Amino acid sequence: MIIDKLYEEVLGNGPVCVGLDTRFEYLPEYLINSTKTLEEKIFEFNRKIIDATYDLVACYKVQIACYEAFGIEGLKAYSRTLKYIREKGKVVIADIKRGDILSTAEMYAKAHFEGDFEADFITVNPYMGLDAISPYFKYLNTGEKGIFVLIRTSNKSSKDFQELKVDNKPLYLKIAENVQKWGESFIGKSGFSLIGGVVGLTFPKEFLEIKNMCGNMFFLIPGYGAQGGTGEDLKEIFKEKMCGVVNSSRGIIKAHKGIDEGLKFNELARKQVIKMKEDILRWQE
């Protein structure tokens, strides 16, 4: 199952997930000024970052908004980036945060688990309930696809709704309970489910509460670096085992900006990955 492959990657290469939230202003000057098409420029930037990091990381997360913002050219670069990561034998998570009624969710599932935008995992929004999530199960049944459901997001305003009490519990715990239950039919050899949770590293106390409740859940963990999360915040969460992948986007792909612009952006991304890995793993010894 794809979740077992992802967990193997974590065991072999550590839990770093490189976030390809590529923006035009992150490109080095030589690419910005080149005569290549926009699609080529964005793809070349991503390809060089992937080539410089794939032996050190568990997976990649590609944020679709950054590519949609460039229009058709951006989506072509998005499609090529997903394909390139999968050709390299690495796992790719498409951060698309979809959530809609059953008939529409069927089309989102087809769009992102097949064809030009095929990814290994996608992120989904649970706000509309089970029938907005169940259309993805057809793909989970193959064992080759998985989803990460938003549970406790990393942004400050996540408290606006996620902390509201339902049956005397914060909503994020209610969601976690349901996600854990849905995931019980999709557990791999690793003991983790193809239905994982998105929980931000910016709330480590709440994270621990969720983790302790959801034994089979594998986590996609945003919030490291640019949003303030640190390796120390993962100490308790990863105490028994590394139960997730830790995403950093800006902290890795724009490391060269303002420091050493130019051809070395990929080497700087690699250095940032090594630094992040050390920062996480030293708390696990």
Ligand SMILES: O=c1ccn([C@@H]2O[C@H](COP(=O)(O)O)[C@@H](O)[C@H]2O)c(=O)[nH]1
């Ligand atoms: O709760 C969430 C869910 C998703 N994200 C996404 O992760 C990256 C974070 O980027 P950084 O530059 O490392 O801050 C981005 O794609 C977000 O959309 C999140 O931050 N929090």
